[in-house]
Amino acid sequence: MTTLPMPADLPEPAINPNAQVVLAKRYLQKGPDGEPTEDARSLFWRVATAIAAMEAHYDKSPFTPEALARAFYDLMTGMRFLPNSPTLMNAGAPLGQLAACFVLPVGDSMEEIFDAVKFAALIHKSGGGTGFSFSRLRPKKSRVGSTGGVASGPVSFMRIFNTATEQVKQGGTRRGANMGILRIDHPDILEFITCKERENELQNFNISVALTERFMQAVEKGEDYDLVDPRDKRVVGSQNAAEVFSLLVRKAWESGDPGIVFIDRINRDNPTPALGEIESTNPCGEQPLLPYEACNLGSINLSVFFDPEAEDGIDWKGLTETVHLAVRFLDNVIDASRYPLDQITEMVRANRKIGLGIMGFADLLYLLRIPYDSTEALSLAEKVMETIQGEARSASKTLAAERGPFPAYAESVFGKRNLGPYRNATTTTIAPTGTLSIIAGCSSGIEPLFALAFSRHVMDGEKLVEANPHFVAAMQEAGAYSESLMEEVTRKGSIAHIGMLPEELRDVFVTAMDIEPVWHLKMQAAFQKYTDNAVSKTVNLPNKATKEDIREIYWLAYELGCKGVTVYRDGCKAGQVLCTGEGG
Template structure:
């Protein structure tokens, strides 16, 4: 009799230092004092045994539980495959919630809205993320028949969901992540597109606009399109489609938000259309789901599918074996998971969707000597994903013979087209693997490397340099390795600028910011062609990219069959920090050499002037704006020639420089607010302590709604480099989310 609590003699699992840090902080079970009660070996056995035990439910199973547990254990501890984080954290524990993300419906009544808030809180408590469509809600100022009042609209309820999320700690480790989606034909769409203009707003949400084919055709023809009230189906007004599309482009250029998804394309691939339309995705956008569905994800490490001398140096036989075993693993996870709501349990078991994806693709290309931005890489990507998709379907068919098809199979597209039976309605998804790739020691998802090497600062001022192992080995094989070289690469993160290195090496070892945006998009499209669901991928653009560049990327995503796209222009978010060198931002500087791009001043600029009483006299603060955001300030107090006038001018110049360099208002207010002076004065809304405090007050009232900025960790003096909120190390933006390579923190949950 198999006893999952009594593991056989197991080889001790070795993990690297980063992986051990992540596992200890987030994955190991702990005692009442927060001390780990397991290590990597016992954790992976806990998971393997718990998932293998589900095999006992099926009389026709072709493999014994103990043998299967050992195979699952080997699969994970060899880092050839890892399931999503909740499975690693919770399998074999009392919590038992193993799914990564869920989609909840938001109906057009107060009861339905707050049911969704409550259900989201339960999901976040259990360790999952949530996606919502707010497209069913009637627009702002629409009449509410039951009360005779007017509706507050989707944006106001978005804020309620965001606030509720702030109060619930996700799985005891991090706050919940959400996706908020609104159809492009909703009457409140302009407000939605602008919803995150103010820094810090809706900080627990990723936002995406759901674009329809009708809208995209109107953009192409430069025509108007209808805005339709969802509760009455009445056309409320018409807007020029291209102007709306251009506004989306502008906001993506400014901050990366909101993203876009192609809703009709997603629903064309809906395997169970009889159950309704897909209207939302999970927080990172790669998993479209029906209401009350969950995503059950895992990733194959392609770096370990390399086998020199075989077909394209890829071990296709091993990739087939791993794919089949991973599909069985993920199908067992569906049965092992205890979902937070009964409706979710019913829907998940009805469709049994799984999402098998990949990580380590950039590492595989390094081992093959193939540049990421090459036709050879695109061809290989498409071939690999086609192979995994086909083999995962074959594995699902085999499981259907042993266990039966998914219950909704007959009415699904598989049943209607005589394509089955299959055990799972979908089998492939390419999800973010930020934390999993740290554990596996490989590159993340299908992304290129963000940096080949970087420095970590540890205790007592010691600096440790870490490098991609395949890059370091290639340097040694070429006789090019030296400590001087590695220090240079750690400083910049890349080798493209090191002219004495062989061109072939510089061509292969390219990083995210060296790759033209079109190649990022082409790679996403290559993987999408053979992926049931969608692909998590960020199209990185340099800080100098124009809005036309983003327009072109969005249009290319539409034309090449992507289901959505996330763009990120370097430096567009105040919270961005690259994980390279000594923490300075690797961007072309126009002034100062500090890596900040200082925007040029337009010839004509408009603003406002506010009169403020200070302890040193009346100050007139002029704030000029570009695109509704502060661009420069002029502080005038007293007559020219006085010392206080010079100080006010100096403060204004420095604040202007910060604004033009992309520093967020919240950061500036955080630095100036509360600075004391010798003559404070009282106002109705508080005390003005000094000239800098007065400037902070104006900014706070106009741009932050009077909100007090959140204090920064550490000494609070670093305007340019906000850090990971958990370990204080630097964050980088990848797979649509900010990620910490040190502790595994991810803002997307």
């Protein structure tokens, strides 16, 4: 389907061996015999041309599709920016579904519930992940009018979604990921909070409780709060808010599940309240969406913008140019994508949400020799994200001038307040970049490294050994590099307790477990401040962390303006629905 011939002088992408393995397993188009019909170069050219071809729809475009295809190719193969996995897999290919994130409504009838199961299956097949709020379902044991029976309630229906997901592997390779959300005031909330208690239960779900402002206030005051039947908003019971909050904390301490989202805050940032209320996010929590809405994401690899010649070590001009090109890319993705349902196409085309984010932040800090757990790192995070958000909005304005604002602009908060016009209802999101970061060879999202050196199992038992290249270079520079050091680091993951290394280096080359939980949270909040959508981040806690520690993290997240929190206490359970490369 590629429309443009591949230029003879197209450079080979510089792909590391890990990326080669991941691309070959999952991203390269394959023939009927299962053998790849393309290589990395033709993959990136396929994507670049398919996305650049959309430029022809717009008269005022300053680019020819040919010139833009080349610019997109260089953008991706220079590992400055990568679009989310479905775009890499499906652009210019028969499937043509390019978005990673979807939210589907689940209505309170058999028809609507099973429609949602079917729609989710179609989305999973195309490589997307789905989020659902089950809050509209009548509580367990409510009467069912047509049969005189009793309802089984949200949790029981979630098991059906879970089983359906199990049977449909995404795009043949990626396991379907779901987010299940229930409001704190739903009568079945206690069952929901404990629904993943048993091992292997609801394996294809991440779950989160939607906390309201009213609930948080009741916790503070030690009051009871109302449980409400979603059908008629009748108060059908009450709970002590502090006790339910303690249960949430205990469950998160035991297993990491459920997470929490601050649903009122999310809705305060809803750019198009006239089109509906936001009830759910995508599976990893970084993208709140309206029912039937989808969003495509893309991530800038910050480590590439390290510039030792620049005053503060960052090539801001290069970063700005990349943001502008990336926003054009992501806006074109919306036109190029074929969505599995008409309702989704309609919603996506009305709002044109995109989610530009970053990866390689921890690598950048290593290169700049700034410890992750420092105020300097927080300032850098804010400066980077403020720049990206500002430039992304400016790029979206430029596109609005060329192509018109997003169709729902007039009824959006921007239209009402005379801000804009913008081409996109949102422009920034920070994704986990589980697989993208492997392809780009950088640290994932805004996370610190999990280990400085480790061996990793990737799909079908294949094993990859990795040492962070910036760490290796720093050790060589300091004259500290040796085989035995590397063996020790691979065993321990961290250098925090390798006393023979200079303290300065031990402060800079920190890993997730070396960092106090509160710094994880502060970093999430710093990025959230300048992100339209939400931020994917796990607050890692050591095994010895207490429930009190988790309670503090939850309150701090509330106070610092985060849209949700996910905590993970080391060793608290064997497996979780990880959105990482290994998760497939």
